[in-house]
Amino acid sequence: MKAFEYASPTTKEQAIQLLGAQWEEAEVLAGGTDLLSLMKTFGATPKRVVDIQGIQEFQGIDYIASSGLRLGALATLSELIDHPAAQSNYPSLVQAAGGVRSQQIQSFGTIGGDLCQRPRCWYFRNGLGYFPKDASGQDLVRQGENQYHAILGNSGEAAFVSASSLGPPLIALGATLRIFSKDGSRELPVAEFFRTPQQESDRETILKPGEIVGEIHVPPAGQVRNATYEVREKEALDWPLATASVALKLSEGNVAQARIVLGHVAPIPWNAVQAAKDLAGKPIDEGTAAEAGAAAVAGATPLSRNGYKVQLARVAVKRAILNAVMGGA
Numbered sequence: 001m002k003a004f005e006y007a008s009p010t011t012k013e014q015a016i017q018l019l020g021a022q023w024e025e026a027e028v029l030a031g032g033t034d035l036l037s038l039m040k041t042f043g044a045t046p047k048r049v050v051d052i053q054g055i056q057e058f059q060g061i062d063y064i065a066s067s068g069l070r071l072g073a074l075a076t077l078s079e080l081i082d083h084p085a086a087q088s089n090y091p092s093l094v095q096a097a098g099g100v101r102s103q104q105i106q107s108f109g110t111i112g113g114d115l116c117q118r119p120r121c122w123y124f125r126n127g128l129g130y131f132p133k134d135a136s137g138q139d140l141v142r143q144g145e146n147q148y149h150a151i152l153g154n155s156g157e158a159a160f161v162s163a164s165s166l167g168p169p170l171i172a173l174g175a176t177l178r179i180f181s182k183d184g185s186r187e188l189p190v191a192e193f194f195r196t197p198q199q200e201s202d203r204e205t206i207l208k209p210g211e212i213v214g215e216i217h218v219p220p221a222g223q224v225r226n227a228t229y230e231v232r233e234k235e236a237l238d239w240p241l242a243t244a245s246v247a248l249k250l251s252e253g254n255v256a257q258a259r260i261v262l263g264h265v266a267p268i269p270w271n272a273v274q275a276a277k278d279l280a281g282k283p284i285d286e287g288t289a290a291e292a293g294a295a296a297v298a299g300a301t302p303l304s305r306n307g308y309k310v311q312l313a314r315v316a317v318k319r320a321i322l323n324a325v326m327g328g329a
């Protein structure tokens with residue numbers, strides 16, 4: 001690990017000043033479960049680490065029925081999992097957080113950190129960047145070990161998958177997040193937070209150096225049924241192979257509005273807009289849920305070794321829809 005300076009501000013203004021204007025200058029430290037492992041392998045080499053745990057206003061989870069759920073970026077996955085209002089109104093979020101199998105990660109990992117965590121792609125983690133190439137310029141992902149890579153959104157050069165399990169349910173629930181910088185604060189839909197890098201100097205989110213995610217707001221669930229379904233290789237400490245988070249508004253037994261967002265299958269959480277539109281006006285049953293699953297992966301372009309993920313994503317959508325409406329794990 002490269003030597004670094006450690007700062008622990010207690011206000012967001014101090015933190016923003018300490019972060020500076022370049023990624024090389026400083027990185028935000030929350031629970032450290034991702035950043036520190038990346039620093040140990042020289043995947044991140046900031047001159048300064050700005051620990052934001054002392055900023056009280058980014059802590060905690062609050063729920064008011066009329067305004068919804070406020071998640072401080074520093075609230076931990078455990079706090080989310082244990083929150084009674086989250087459990088009853090936003091099961092898709094609690095299921096996604098609960099999917100992070102390790103109690104240590106749940107206790108230390110924060111909600112903001114989950115959204116901002118860097119790709120788990122093994123080429124990226126080994127210092128080869130987003131678009132790894134061999135000496136002759138051949139794409140290492142496409143000709144190599146791509147079994148955990150993207151099956152959607154991979155028409156450009158990037159083929160890693162977004163690692164965040166909380167991104168998909170937050171997008172399906174229509175959540176927004178608030179970002180703080182030296183210019184003040186701005187709120188934007190979580191759906192606009194993630195982006196596919198076009199060059200090595202980009203990041204996987206729209207965050208710029210010197211910006212901090214402070215809180216996330218989830219609108220009142222009301223009658224919105226929601227669920228997340230994950231498919232994993234085994235019940236172990238690893239990221240899912242494919243997930244689906246759905247939010248469904250029903251009217252007289254039929255779908256009035258739907259959102260379907262896939263996780264771990266594309267460089268960003270994958271909003272299956274057409275599949276959700278096609279569900280409108282239909283009742284939910286095995287048949288319509290299966291159709292939605294098929295529609296969600298209709299545009300998949302699997303790589304040489306990850307064709308199996310298409311079926312997993314299809315099934316995840318079907319089961320998330322059925323669970324949202326009929327209950328079940």
Ligand SMILES: Cc1cc2nc3c(=O)[nH]c(=O)nc-3n(C[C@H](O)[C@H](O)[C@H](O)COP(=O)(O)OP(=O)(O)OC[C@H]3O[C@@H](n4cnc5c(N)ncnc54)[C@H](O)[C@@H]3O)c2cc1C
Nearest residue numbers: 028030031032033034035109110112113114116164165213
């Ligand atoms: C074994 C293992 C299994 C895991 N399984 C899963 C899984 O199944 N699904 C899943 O989603 N995740 C999984 N994770 C990842 C885990 O959820 C994240 O590591 C954790 O949520 C990150 O939170 P943190 O507070 O520790 O972030 P940190 O490590 O402190 O930070 C992570 C990154 O986010 C940035 N950052 C953090 N907070 C902010 C903020 N508020 N504003 C701006 N930037 C910020 C940091 O600069 C850094 O780049 C797993 C991790 C491990 C080690």
